[in-house]
Amino acid sequence: MELRPILATLRRHKVILWLLMLEIALSCAIICNGVFLIVQRLQHMDMPSGIAERELVQIQQAPIEPPADRFARAQEDLATLRQIPGVQAVAMSNQVPFGGASSNGNVMLSPTQPHPTLNAAEYFGENLVQTMGLQLVAGRPLRPDEYVNADVVIKALADGNDKGFPMPMLVSQALATRLWPQQNPLGKLLWLAPTASFRVVGVVATLARANAYNIATAQYSMIIPVHMGADKDQSYLLRTRPADRQQVIAAAVAALKHADPTRVITHMRAYDEIRSDYFKDDRAMAGILVSVIVALLLVTGLGIVGLASFWVSQRRKQIGIRRALGATRTDILHYFQTENFLIVTLGIVIGMVLAYGLSLWLMLHYELPHLPGIYFPVGALALWAIGQLAVLGPALRAAAVPPVVATRSV
Amino acid sequence: MFGYYLDLALRSLKRNKVLTTLMVLALALGIGATITTLAVLRLLSGDPIPQKSAQLFYPQLDPYPANQPFSRSGKRVPYLMSYIDAMNLIHARKAERQAAMAMSQVKLTPPSGVGKPFYAQGVLTTTDFFPMFDAPFQYGSGWTAADDEGRAQVAVIAGSLNDKLFGGANSVGRMIRIEDHDFRIIGVLRTWAPQPRFYAVHLGGHSYGEGDAVFVPLQGARADDLMPSTMMGYGKSIDVEHLETAPAIWLGLWVQLPNAADVAAYKMFLGNYAKEQVALGRYQRTDTALSGLMEWMRSEHVVPDDVRLQAGLAFGFLLICVVNTVGLLLAKCLRRSREIGVRRALGASRGAIFTQFMVEAAIVGVAGGVLGLVFAELGLWGIRHQPAQYASLAHLDLSMFLFTFVVALLASLVAGLLPAWRACVVAPAPQLKAV
Numbered sequence: 104m105e106l107r108p109i110l111a112t113l114r115r116h117k118v119i120l121w122l123l124m125l126e127i128a129l130s131c132a133i134i135c136n137g138v139f140l141i142v143q144r145l146q147h148m149d150m151p152s153g154i155a156e157r158e159l160v161q162i163q164q165a166p167i168e169p170p171a172d173r174f175a176r177a178q179e180d181l182a183t184l185r186q187i188p189g190v191q192a193v194a195m196s197n198q199v200p201f202g203g204a205s206s207n208g209n210v211m212l213s214p215t216q217p218h219p220t221l222n223a224a225e226y227f228g229e230n231l232v233q234t235m236g237l238q239l240v241a242g243r244p245l246r247p248d249e250y251v252n253a254d255v256v257i258k259a260l261a262d263g264n265d266k267g268f269p270m271p272m273l274v275s276q277a278l279a280t281r282l283w284p285q286q287n288p289l290g291k292l293l294w295l296a297p298t299a300s301f302r303v304v305g306v307v308a309t310l311a312r313a314n315a316y317n318i319a320t321a322q323y324s325m326i327i328p329v330h331m332g333a334d335k336d337q338s339y340l341l342r343t344r345p346a347d348r349q350q351v352i353a354a355a356v357a358a359l360k361h362a363d364p365t366r367v368i369t370h371m372r373a374y375d376e377i378r379s380d381y382f383k384d385d386r387a388m389a390g391i392l393v394s395v396i397v398a399l400l401l402v403t404g405l406g407i408v409g410l411a412s413f414w415v416s417q418r419r420k421q422i423g424i425r426r427a428l429g430a431t432r433t434d435i436l437h438y439f440q441t442e443n444f445l446i447v448t449l450g451i452v453i454g455m456v457l458a459y460g461l462s463l464w465l466m467l468h469y470e471l472p473h474l475p476g477i478y479f480p481v482g483a484l485a486l487w488a489i490g491q492l493a494v495l496g497p498a499l500r501a502a503a504v505p506p507v508v509a510t511r512s513v
Numbered sequence: 514m515f516g517y518y519l520d521l522a523l524r525s526l527k528r529n530k531v532l533t534t535l536m537v538l539a540l541a542l543g544i545g546a547t548i549t550t551l552a553v554l555r556l557l558s559g560d561p562i563p564q565k566s567a568q569l570f571y572p573q574l575d576p577y578p579a580n581q582p583f584s585r586s587g588k589r590v591p592y593l594m595s596y597i598d599a600m601n602l603i604h605a606r607k608a609e610r611q612a613a614m615a616m617s618q619v620k621l622t623p624p625s626g627v628g629k630p631f632y633a634q635g636v637l638t639t640t641d642f643f644p645m646f647d648a649p650f651q652y653g654s655g656w657t658a659a660d661d662e663g664r665a666q667v668a669v670i671a672g673s674l675n676d677k678l679f680g681g682a683n684s685v686g687r688m689i690r691i692e693d694h695d696f697r698i699i700g701v702l703r704t705w706a707p708q709p710r711f712y713a714v715h716l717g718g719h720s721y722g723e724g725d726a727v728f729v730p731l732q733g734a735r736a737d738d739l740m741p742s743t744m745m746g747y748g749k750s751i752d753v754e755h756l757e758t759a760p761a762i763w764l765g766l767w768v769q770l771p772n773a774a775d776v777a778a779y780k781m782f783l784g785n786y787a788k789e790q791v792a793l794g795r796y797q798r799t800d801t802a803l804s805g806l807m808e809w810m811r812s813e814h815v816v817p818d819d820v821r822l823q824a825g826l827a828f829g830f831l832l833i834c835v836v837n838t839v840g841l842l843l844a845k846c847l848r849r850s851r852e853i854g855v856r857r858a859l860g861a862s863r864g865a866i867f868t869q870f871m872v873e874a875a876i877v878g879v880a881g882g883v884l885g886l887v888f889a890e891l892g893l894w895g896i897r898h899q900p901a902q903y904a905s906l907a908h909l910d911l912s913m914f915l916f917t918f919v920v921a922l923l924a925s926l927v928a929g930l931l932p933a934w935r936a937c938v939v940a941p942a943p944q945l946k947a948v
Contacts, residue, residue: 118935119847122840129833137826165620165632168693217580261752335620335632367620367630387899388819394895395546395826399833402539406837409535413844469818 109442116414123410124450127486130403131454132461135482137396139462139474144389148382150321152200153275153309155236157345158191159374160352161199164359165335165367173332174252180333183362187354189347194234194340197227197331198313199374201381204336205313208325211294212282223278223323224312225295227253227331232273232307234342242289242305245271249328256329260296269300270328275310277322279303301327335369348373400489407493411439415501422501423508432502439498440491447490451483458482514865515872522873529845533877536841540881540925543834545888548917550820550827552889553896553907557721558816560807561707565647568769569806570608570776572783574598576762576790577747579797590802592715592813593745593762598790603639607782608768608775610645613731614638615741615764616716621727622690623678633674633726634718635691637734637741643669643700645769646712651675653685653700656730664733669700674726689727694737696729708906709815711806716765717742720815721903731764779803817903831924838928842874846932853936854944863937870936874929875922882921889917 113120170176177195184193197206206227209219231237232244249271259267269292279288288303295301307326315321331337339359343351352371359366379386415422422435462474526533560566573590576598577583583591594602599613619635642648643655652675656667668689675684688695706724714720729739740753741763748760756763770776783801790796804812846853853866861869889909896907 118931119840119843122836122843126833126836126840129829129836133826133829133833140822165630257752367632369632383899384817384819384902387904388823390899391823391896392826395823395830398542398546399830402542402830402834402837405535405539406840409532409837409841410844412531413841413848417848465822469822 106441106445109438109445112418113442113445119410119414120446123407123446124453126403126406127447127450127490128453128457130399131451131482131486132457133399134396134485135454135458135478136461136465136474137392137399138481139478140471141389141392141396143471144385144392147318148385148389150201150311150315150318151309152311152378153235153237153307153322154200154374155342156374156378158236158342158348159234160341160343160348160355161202161370161372161374161377162339162341162352162355162359162368163335163337163370164333164339165369166333166363166365168365170333170363173334174254174330176333177330177337180339180359180362183358184339184341184355187341187351187358189343189351190341190355191344192230192234192342194230195228195331195333196231196235196338196340197336198224199338199340199377200311200313201315201378202313202338203381207312207314208295210278210282210325214294214297214300216294221281221320221323223274223320223325224310224314226310226324226326227329228326228337229328229330231326231340234340235310236342237310238308239273240276240306240308241287242273242303244305245273245326245328250330251328252330253332256299260299263298265298265300268298269302271304272301272328273305273307273326274303275322275324276306276308278324279306281323301325338370400485403486404489404493407443407490408496411443411494411497412500415439415497418501419504419508422504423506423510426504426506427509435504436498436502439494439501443490443494443498444487447486451486454482454486455479514868518869518872519876521869522876525845525849525873526876532841532845536838536877537880537884539834539837539841540877540921540928541884541888543831544881544885544917544921544924545892546827547824547831547920548885548889548909548913549892549896550824551916552893552909552913553903554816554820554824555913556906556908557709557820557903558810559708561709561711561810562646562806565645565769566806568609568771569645570768570770570779571804571806571809572602572766572768572779573802573804574783574787574790574796575798575800576760576796577798581747583747590800591745591762592765593743594764594766595760595762596757596764597795599764599766601786602766602768605782605786608770608779610641610769611766612639612641612645613764613766614642614712614716615731616713616718616725616743617734617739617741618718619691619727619739620693621674622693624688624690635727635729635734635739636713636725637729637731637739639731641769642728645767646707648705649703651701651703652683653698655700655728661730661732664736665730666694666696666733666737667699667730668696669702669728670698671702671724671726672704673723675701691727691729691734692737692739696733702728709810711810711815712765712767714765714809714813714815715743719902721906776803820903831920835924835928838874838877838925839931842870842877842929842932843935846870846936849936850939851944853939854941857939857941858945866937866939867933870933871926871929874925874933877929878922878925879918881925882918885921886914886917 181193206225207222208225210221210223211219229250283291288306291303292300310324311321312324341351356368356371465471575590576595583589603611615637617635617637618632620630621633622630639661640656640658651672655669660667684698687698689698709720744761744763746761752759770779780803787799787801791799893907897904
């Protein structure tokens with residue numbers, strides 16, 4: 104295909120050419136950054152929790168009359184729940200991944216350090232590894248005899264008493280790698296308060312935090328052998344087969360109510376609901392972004408259709424002459440397709456610069472990472488596709504112009 | 514003359530239905546997207562209490578130890594206050610009104626026979642809360658400073674809670690069980706839910722949506738061990754049994770300062786207070802801050818970033834739609850060179866041609882605005898069905914309704930400028946020759 108006649112024609116329609124290029128460039132800039140934002144949301148929503156999500160149910164309850172001994176009550180409840188048919192394991196936890204309400208501690212690598220090294224989630228509760236289906240990649244799980252009641256620990260902390268420390272703990276792989284890169288974390292010590300030291304006895308592959316806002320720190324978690332008493336902030340977690348979840352919830356609520364008819368069940372849900380609830384804003388944003396980008400492509404496409412149709416009808420006579428001089432229908436079709444490809448390519452080149460600028464601006468105003476290079480070809484491909492699709496109709500109409508047009512006066 | 518242009522424009526638009534539809538549709542999509550996101554943004558970043566916001570201020574103090582700054586950079590003043598400091602500032606009465614507050618998720622037990630216990634959002638606060646924030650009473654009133662000091666077991670409840678528990682009847686004097694303690698109802702609020710819920714920033718709970726259900730005196734509620742939703746410690750650990758004296762921040766304090774002189778005086782007072790505390794050995798830093806309500810909403814990013822991003826995106830989209838319309842209008846106008854030539858030859862001035870084309874653009878704009886309004890309503894309907902916190906609030910008010918047409922008209926007139934200018938500089942002679 105000879106490019107020269109196309110360029111010569113375009114040179115005579117500078118204003119419309121510029122407008123088309125501008126429109127394509129703006130679309131390109133928005134599409135590159137928009138798709139990046141969508142992918143970011145999807146990645147965020149896809150964050151691993153490390154637990155057996157499809158097999159877990161959560162029940163939260165609140166006693167009307169506070170039990171005389173909330174630790175004994177927790178053990179009784181757990182024993183009751185263990186009896187329910189279909190339940191494979193039970194645990195009580197102070198938080199669940201993506202649960203929202205979180206409990207976190209400031210981690211120090213020495214007791215005299217002025218600033219904490221980082222902040223990590225503190226999971227309390229027995230039997231969490233088995234119930235949540237965590238994968239232990241090094242060391243050993245926590246033993247039942249290592250667990251201490253929360254009130255004992257709180258009192259020791261308040262008194263500045265270091266009896267009972269260091270306590271054993273499990274850490275997530277991400278936390279271990281961050282604190283002791285390239286080293287074996289087993290046996291290492293860390294401090295959550297100047298008097299509270301902990302020794303790492305095991306490492307779990309993944310365990311996300313309850314408030315995993317930041318993808319970089321979302322997997323910093325610790326499991327500490329502390330028993331919490333039964334209260335409204337604790338969750339009973341039950342592991343079961345995915346198909347049995349609703350029955351298990353119903354049976355567990357009935358059993359808990361039977362043990363204490365006055366208590367209030369505040370939450371009862373399969374874990375899936377917790378995840379979907381936590382990421383609802385991301386889902387909403389991704390949905391809105393997708394609709395805007397689709398609308399954008401539509402508008403750009405319609406614009407190209409409009410201008411191409413105008414061009415075709417304006418050049419009917421030229422087309423007729425070319426046909427009369429021996430150009431085939433395919434030649435005419437290719438002419439308009441090539442012309443569109445050229446314009447879109449020019450637009451994309453400008454668009455790349457705009458996309459880069461927009462990405463810098465977004466980084467400045469919103470906490471966003473740099474736009475990775477891969478999104479530039481994605482935007483380009485989308486626009487080339489839209490351009491070719493939009494020009495096809497007008498180009499076919501142009502190809503259908505009969506050579507006899509050339510002989511008519513206008 | 515205008516009627517004639519209108520007639521010409523309508524004829525021209527009718528002649529080329531596909532192009533006209535494309536222009537109107539593209540403009541309407543842009544307008545619809547922009548108005549949808551702007552309506553949400555306006556709603557979320559609006560003034561929660563327009564009649565008072567200029568007088569409301571949020572003081573901050575820094576009780577954190579020298580070697581343990583509140584923020585890593587050491588530049589931020591803590592955004593909550595310890596009980597001791599909050600009480601000192603309240604008792605100093607240096608502002609016209611002042612109230613401390615904390616949020617608490619509380620268990621409410623209805624009077625026997627009305628239903629099961631349930632959880633609701635409670636506010637622990639002090640006497641000035643209601644007059645300072647203009648909370649309207651349906652029945653009864655708030656409590657007094659004496660009730661605060663006397664740890665009175667009284668409560669003000671929201672109208673919605675009153676409807677739920679007492680069928681909307683005057684419940685003043687009745688009892689309500691909060692976290693297993695009896696409180697006497699002394700007031701019932703009318704519907705009151707500032708958006709955003711400015712007074713609860715950093716205290717826990719949601720920023721948008723329904724109002725809080727129950728309000729109780731801070732000291733009285735703490736005597737019954739009601740726990741605040743958020744607390745941050747700066748000591749070895751937080752002794753939750755003695756939160757009042759623990760090295761922990763868990764209260765928000767708001768003050769009402771009617772004029773600039775009061776604000777300056779209060780700033781001075783805060784600075785002196787911090788210096789005094791340093792002298793007493795309680796503090797190691799003298800940093801303080803005093804922010805106005807709207808300034809505080811902005812600095813604390815109460816409006817979700819997502820919403821601002823969406824609005825920006827929509828404006829980009831509108832820009833593309835306008836460029837698109839310019840192109841299509843231009844294409845149309847270039848096709849009509851001959852018509853323009855004839856009109857010029859018959860005596861129409863350049864101004865007349867320019868006006869004619871602008872009228873045509875304006876008609877496209879108005880049509881785009883009407884259709885854009887339909888798209889905006891559709892968009893808002895879509896947002897209301899999104900699971901976001903603020904979703905249920907999304908709607909179009911009269912001013913946004915009018916604004917839509919202003920935006921549409923402006924967009925189309927800007928889009929019409931270039932084509933109209935090109936049209937009016939068409940030289941009549943060559944066009945006539947070709948006929």
